Amino acid sequence: MVYLDNAATTPVHPGVLKAMLPYLDKQYGNPSGIYEFAEKSKAAIDEVRKIIARSINAEPEEIYFTSGGTESDNWALIGMAETLKDRGRHIITTSIEHHAVINTCEYLKQRGYNITYLDVNSDGIINLNQLQEAIRKDTILISIMFANNEVGSIQPVKKIGEIAHKNNICFHTDAVQAYLHTGIDVRKMNIDMMSASAHKFRGAKGCGFLYIRNGIKPAVFMHGGKQESGIRAGTENVHGIVGMGEAVKIALENMRGNMIYVRNMRNYLLYRIEHEIPYVVLNGSRHMRLPGNLNVSFLGIEGQSLLVMLDMDGICTSSGSACTAGLGGGSHVLKALGADGDRLKGALRMTLDAQNTMEEMDYVVCRLKENVAALRDNI
DSSP, X not given: OEEOBTTTOOOOOHHHHHHHGGGTTTOOOOXXXXXXXXXXXXXXXXXXXXXXXXXXXXXXXXXXXXXXXXXXXXHHHHHHHHHTTTTOOEEEEETTOOHHHHHHHHHHHTTTOEEEEEOBOTTSOBOHHHHHHHOOTTEEEEEOOSBOTTXXXXXXXXXXXXXXXXXXXXXXXXXXXXXXXXXXXXXXXXXXXXXXXXXXXXXXXXXXXXXXXXXXXXXXXXXXXXXXXXTBOXXXXXXXXXXXXXXXXXXXXXXXXXXXXXXXXXXXXXXXXXXXXXXXXXXXXXSSBOTTEEXXXXXXXXXXXXXXXXXXXXXXXXXXXXXXXXXXXXXXXXXXXXXXXXXXXXXXXXXXXXXXXHHHHHHHHHHHHHHHHHHHHTX
């Protein structure tokens, strides 16, 4: 199998699995207990808080564990909307956000909030002047993703944060695709809240975190016990959190080298596709994108048919976000970039990681050439 759907999920690293197992077997204490056995679990998750905080230049008490990116996004948006509802009810986001943000904004819209969806250019990047013009006196939150999950476009996060802070507005970014795949410094980048999910960087599914800058106070999202400083109830997913911490350590040790390796491999794959397969369009920015993201449209074919043929060849790819697979209607992200017709129908997303090889890229190109030609011959 050649796995090129790492934006959907990544395999758990063997070192992560090894770190998790004791907390499913021998060290199973509830962190809320007051006896020594439970204290070991609490100490373990507190250590992970420090590891994650160091990775983004934050403080340990600013890291809150969640079930993943969707919960973190929901908490950031709904929590701040609830906290600041007396100050204003206007939120700014973009037309290419993950549905964890878009659908949460629609939920808030039904409850009396006003949502502005910023357009993006053909590369998938917002216009900072349009962001400035969209700000109103009642704007309480700007939520713009760090990097897009479908086309990999990286937003000018630091400048977005500067604009937000200049206008005394909280800035949240969904960094689920970006965290540990590109450098993030929440202080230098003016980020107030940030979402991340462990299974995007070789941790386990069902675990993530929300960074909340000290002084930012979203409303309680999960009611119950006093876990997570009393603002996110529920017994902690200890083994998942420990695994996430180990995944962060492993990723940081090899981050720069992996970024260069994956980017070179991605560029090699793109070069061969563009030079050996006619009528191909790159979706998203050629340069301002995540190292492992490649989204291309093969004109004149049905992308879903290509996905099936590649699957038969043992190659795992996608046409967009795993969270919206099967919904039909075409990608809202590609539509926002101006794609329609053949470009929309023939889109294929390939997302690489450090476990992929150049030999796999050669095999993928070989199968793409034959499958695309066969599909076009059948038109």
